[in-house]
Amino acid sequence: MNRSLYVKLVLIMLLLIISLMSVVGAFLMRGIRSFYLNEFYQQMQTVFSKPDLVNALRSAADEKNADELMAEILRAHSGSLGIDSGTRNYYILSGTTGAVITGSDVRPEWELEITPNILTAIAGAEGYRSDSNAEYMDVALPIRGQSGSYIVYIKDSKATVQSLSAELFEIILESLAVGLIISVFLSLLLAKTMVTSIQSLTRAAERVAGGDFSDKLDIQARDEIGVLAKTFNNMADQLEKTLDDLRKSEAMRREFVANVSHELRTPITSIRSYAETLETNPGLPPDTQKQFLQVIVNESDRMTKIVSDLLTLSRFDAGSFEMVFEEFSFEKSVRDVYNAMLLEAQRRNQEFSLEFKSSLPNIRGDRARVEQVLINMVSNAIKYTHNGGRISITAGATDDCVWALVKDNGVGIPSADVPRVFDRFYRVDKARSRESGGTGLGLSIAKEIVARHNGTVELDSQLGKGTTITVTLPVKGAGHDQKKNN
Numbered sequence: 001m002n003r004s005l006y007v008k009l010v011l012i013m014l015l016l017i018i019s020l021m022s023v024v025g026a027f028l029m030r031g032i033r034s035f036y037l038n039e040f041y042q043q044m045q046t047v048f049s050k051p052d053l054v055n056a057l058r059s060a061a062d063e064k065n066a067d068e069l070m071a072e073i074l075r076a077h078s079g080s081l082g083i084d085s086g087t088r089n090y091y092i093l094s095g096t097t098g099a100v101i102t103g104s105d106v107r108p109e110w111e112l113e114i115t116p117n118i119l120t121a122i123a124g125a126e127g128y129r130s131d132s133n134a135e136y137m138d139v140a141l142p143i144r145g146q147s148g149s150y151i152v153y154i155k156d157s158k159a160t161v162q163s164l165s166a167e168l169f170e171i172i173l174e175s176l177a178v179g180l181i182i183s184v185f186l187s188l189l190l191a192k193t194m195v196t197s198i199q200s201l202t203r204a205a206e207r208v209a210g211g212d213f214s215d216k217l218d219i220q221a222r223d224e225i226g227v228l229a230k231t232f233n234n235m236a237d238q239l240e241k242t243l244d245d246l247r248k249s250e251a252m253r254r255e256f257v258a259n260v261s262h263e264l265r266t267p268i269t270s271i272r273s274y275a276e277t278l279e280t281n282p283g284l285p286p287d288t289q290k291q292f293l294q295v296i297v298n299e300s301d302r303m304t305k306i307v308s309d310l311l312t313l314s315r316f317d318a319g320s321f322e323m324v325f326e327e328f329s330f331e332k333s334v335r336d337v338y339n340a341m342l343l344e345a346q347r348r349n350q351e352f353s354l355e356f357k358s359s360l361p362n363i364r365g366d367r368a369r370v371e372q373v374l375i376n377m378v379s380n381a382i383k384y385t386h387n388g389g390r391i392s393i394t395a396g397a398t399d400d401c402v403w404a405l406v407k408d409n410g411v412g413i414p415s416a417d418v419p420r421v422f423d424r425f426y427r428v429d430k431a432r433s434r435e436s437g438g439t440g441l442g443l444s445i446a447k448e449i450v451a452r453h454n455g456t457v458e459l460d461s462q463l464g465k466g467t468t469i470t471v472t473l474p475v476k477g478a479g480h481d482q483k484k485n486n
């Protein structure tokens with residue numbers, strides 16, 4: 001990939017330079033040719049439009065030795081005619097045949113080419129026609145006098161233009177060579193800056209594909225490659241986060257499945273062992289038999305509770321949990337829960353109080369579910385508080401919310417465990433929870449129910465001192481959101 005990018009860039013630069021130099025060269029050479037051509041004809045026209053020169057030539061044509069006189073006049077003007085330049089000559093031609101009579105460059109056995117301008121002069125008109133393709137430039141002027149008709153003829157071989165063009169061509173070739181070297185160098189440099197960035201992008205993409213997100217691309221350029229690098233980094237971040245989330249949820253799923261299996265196996269094992277003991281020992285005293293049967297019934301109840309709690313949670317997860325939203329008195333619900341739990345607290349000699357900080361408005365929500373949350377809060381307080389402990393329910397209302405707080409002076413929760421108590425199956429003390437009929441799912445369900453009411457549940461605890469758990473619910477319920485949860 002890299003080589004082809006290098007080659008492409010170098011080739012493009014080379015073609016660019018070659019075409020640029022060819023176009024510039026062609027225009028320059030053509031410009032020089034036409035400049036010289038124009039110069040020549042302008043000069044001739046200026047010189048031959050001088051009346052004294054033309055008049056002198058005309059009067060010379062009246063004389064006997066007209067050709068010599070005319071040649072002398074032209075020689076006298078050789079400076080302004082540019083004849084001393086070496087490539088330009090003058091001739092006096094016969095006005096009827098165009099044959100050379102005399103001139104500045106007359107050689108034996110040599111004939112002057114009869115050009116279109118000479119023919120024009122023979123016909124009696126001034127020959128000033130220019131032909132950029134011809135290898136010469138010429139001017140032919142007819143001069144008639146009493147001693148005959150003559151043609152004053154100036155011819156330039158264009159050798160100067162040609163040697164200049166050749167020199168220019170050489171210069172163009174040389175600069176083309178230098179330009180090519182520079183452009184190869186520049187295009188290699190350009191390719192290198194691009195290729196280096198692309199290479200680091202490729203390496204980064206390979207790393208990401210291999211699951212390594214540790215290195216970020218460090219391309220500071222503000223050009224398209226810089227934007228690409230930034231986008232790539234963002235994409236890698238997103239991917240890393242998504243993968244992390246996936247791994248976490250996969251780990252949670254595994255842990256959950258392991259927990260479910262474990263939680264169900266424990267009661268099954270004890271049911272089985274008690275049932276087997278009863279089967280193999282029919283002679284057990286009736287009291288022991290009754291005690292064993294009671295354990296079997298209790299363990300079955302626990303299994304039923306675990307299964308029904310799991311069903312509730314899986315319905316929440318699937319979004320298929322049915323909630324019945326209606327207006328009800330939160331105050332009455334709190335009071336009902338207090339009354340329902342009072343007996344249990346009294347059984348444990350716990351001091352159990354209820355206090356309303358203000359009168360509570362009716363709220364919109366699923367009454368049975370809200371009461372389930374309150375019962376879970378109070379039963380936890382009773383379960384995790386020693387006999388003779390103190391438990392209080394306080395409830396009140398703020399602007400558009402109602403709240404209920406359950407406080408106990410029980411065993412408390414270590415601060416490291418506090419954030420986890422809402423996790424499924426998470427229990428600080430498994431044995432104690434199981435002993436008291438807990439499943440480790442109560443607070444997870446409470447959290448789901450409260451969330452579906454757009455409310456919050458907060459737990460604050462100090463190990464050995466006690467726990468406070470507060471639920472807050474909006475008076476208006478879940479508003480329009482409730483539909484999607486139904």
Ligand code: ADP
Nearest residue numbers: 380381384421427428433438439440442443467
């Ligand atoms: P469980 O059925 O075990 O009570 P929960 O989900 O209701 O399950 O509670 C999770 C864990 O949080 C409990 O096992 C217990 O360790 C802790 N917990 C909850 N409420 C209290 C509390 N009032 N005092 C002490 N620990 C508590």
